[in-house]
Amino acid sequence: MDSDRVVLDEADIARAIRRIAHEIVEKAKGPEDLLLLGIPTRGVFLAQRIADAITTIEGVQVPCGALDITLYRDDLRLRTVRALESTLIPTSGIDGLTIVLVDDVLFSGRTIRAALDALNDLGRPAAVRLAVLVDRGHRELPIRPDYVGKNLPTSLAENVRVLLAEVDGADSIEIIGGGT
Amino acid sequence: MSSQVLKSVHPFGEEAVDIVIDDGLIVAIVAPGSGVGDVIFECADLIALPGFVDLHTHLREPGREDAETILTGSQAAALGGFTCVHAMANTSPVADTAGVVEQVWRRGIETGLVNIRPVGAVTVGLAGKQLAELGAMAQSAALVRVFSDDGKCVHDPLLMRRALEYVKAFDGVVAQHAQDPRLTEDAQMNEGVLSGQLGLAGWPAVAEESIIARDVLLAKHVGSRLHVCHLSTAGSVDVIRWAKARGINVTAEVAPHHLLLTEDLVASYDPMYKVNPPLRRLDDVTALRQAVADGTVDIIATDHAPHPHEDKDCEWAAAAMGMLGLETAFSIALLTLVEPGLLTWRELADRMSIAPAKIGRVSDQGRDLAVGEPANITVVNPRARTVVDPTRMASKSRNTPYAGMELPGQVMHVFYSGRCTVRDGELA
């Protein structure tokens, strides 16, 4: 029988985001020259929440954008064609900035590989970091996150679903399927 | 020659009889079961009709033997229930001299499956400039009586007048392909809303109707006999009806496809539906069926137009115009005229045999089924239903628009001058 388990609730998610915000500021030795780039759809909202948290902590606005990686995916031909999402980059470009890619779930690493390719075509950042709300393991590429909200060991039969108030009406993280 | 008996056959769908054929003639018509002969054809529930006569066939030989030959065209005709076909003149070389028509006529006799009556060209090379030697063709062994530039219209009014007058000397008839060339430059399909949408140059009904109107007035003026090929519009029917009401000596034909198919099929851009004159609207189809029923349109003529695969397996504009007709004509007539109750079997025999033989002046065809008459007989099964399979056709070409359609009726046995050319739906 399948089982859907809520593993993080709204408060857990808020805590995880605050911690990530702290770590980003700490590691960057200040909020200057930072750019948070969310990967659509939920990564964009997470990036905004992290930026807001940094504002609360440091009292400065960190620029925030979106990076659609659809056109760089390596699995386009395995699925029917996908609609494109917005890419929002500061008009001054990304050269010299420290970019933090933000996504909801880190799994195979292929999305991040595509994001790195996309960034490569947009300019030359000083550094690229990776923040994810959930790391569920099962990497297929040599990619690791710099900031993790929650490590969730899963089986391949399971699915992790991140729900955010901005799109889904409420915050939660669930593990779906894979039960006995 | 051994005698043959059609057992329990229904002439014109009427009371069953036995018909005995011997020495090319019908020698006896007797009560069912009492006919005696050497070869027996069990014909219970089958209908006997006089062998069909086609006034409008393209046999392509000489010149386009890749599309059809006199042999394959004759086989297709026989399988379609025909015992006589008129071979159109637009061959290569054009049948515009006694030499060419005699050649076609001789090949017909050698083949021996149907009576092949060559049609002579009206003008030299179908060019519409100068009269062909109509008299020489009429006096040749082929005894040509039907003259036509079919494929092209005798557009010059003076030339048309002269042709109409000239053929009176030998009781000939001009069969006009009514198509104003200027109004149909580059025309690809019926002109209407659909042609505008599909971006295909339109072929207005008026291009046909205006020529027919002119020709019936010319025929009236010079007191000649006129035949109009392949009517395709309701307006053309109106003009013919008007002319006949005034006693003008005009006859008209309709092709089977114009009794069934409409222009909507062109939306597929499949050149199988490209034909001259083009497929028209449902209103035209309805008017044409009604006109055959009331006799305004005298005959059904196939306009059998074979084309090799490559001339249809291409884009619309590049494709050749025309459809096969011989092997499906009876089924289409049954479907569109007899089954809906528009024609009786006797009337169908008139439209497909008796009237066309009269127009073509073929004295031994289109006769009654009576003792002493030449044994040109087609026996059909009206209840059979068959799916049209182009690969099974005898024609050398495959351009039938009915592929895959289930059609009613099957030609079972055909006798041409007493010779059985088709038996049980197969060439004998």
Place this chain on the structure above:
Amino acid sequence: MQHLLSAADLSTEEAVLILDTAAQLAEVTDRSVKKLPTLRGRTVVNLFFEDSTRTRISFEVAAKRLSADVINFAAKGSSLSKGESLKDTALTLEAMGADAVVIRHGASGAPHRLAASSWTGCSVINAGDGTHEHPTQALLDAYTIRRHLAGGTGDLSGLSVAIVGDILHSRVARSNVLLLKTLGASVTVVAPPTLLPYGVDSWPCSVSYDIDSVLPQVDAVMMLRVQAERMQAAFFPSALEYSRLYGLDSDRFTLLPDHAIVLHPGPMNRGMEISADVADETRSVIVEQVANGVSVRMAVLYLLLGGMAEVE
């Protein structure tokens, strides 16, 4: 979508998706690296039976920006009398492993034949067929109109567009009437009666013979190329008379509302259907149409080839 043959095949949702996708892809044009890896390994064949350098180049740039391999196949001199060359060419391209064929052909319906035939399993994109359709031109026109007059998003509801010129022979007009209607705009075609197709009154548009009464009502006016040769076939008495009655000159330009834009699919006959000064007006978006053409064609290529093949 497997093919793009006719604007009539597009639903409102599909048309808006193409325009939205084009808008996303347009950003690529503004950056230094103009190339995306999306269609790497895919082969797009430009199969042009008619000369059209601008359309071919537009498709070529679009395909290359998506990293597709491009084969240009100019079948020049393939006249209608050699009609079978369409089939033979298609078989050749199929054997070469083409994924999409962009076809320009003088015969209306040739792309439909290609798509419906067993000659090839490629996606077929109609780049203009005879006097039938030119759907990507209509899409780029709609994209341009949307950018200027509808805030760059959604459909074209409430907008009024006039298409002026040789409607009879224009594939651009046919595709535009269909697509603009699908996107919610109201369309008026304006021409002398001889240059309107039979049955135009049943098209989803209004019809007018009088350009001066139409111009004050429109948000956009699209001037079609009129070939002076048409007067040989008695469509109009002289180029001068056509220009006087239907040409967009600076006097007529003042009849347009201040916000209205002028489009032309090109190539222009300056002095015939459009005067040189109007063509160079800031509200003439003719050059921009060319740039938008690349974005729209990238969108079409992506949406046709960017996913797995649809099983029909």
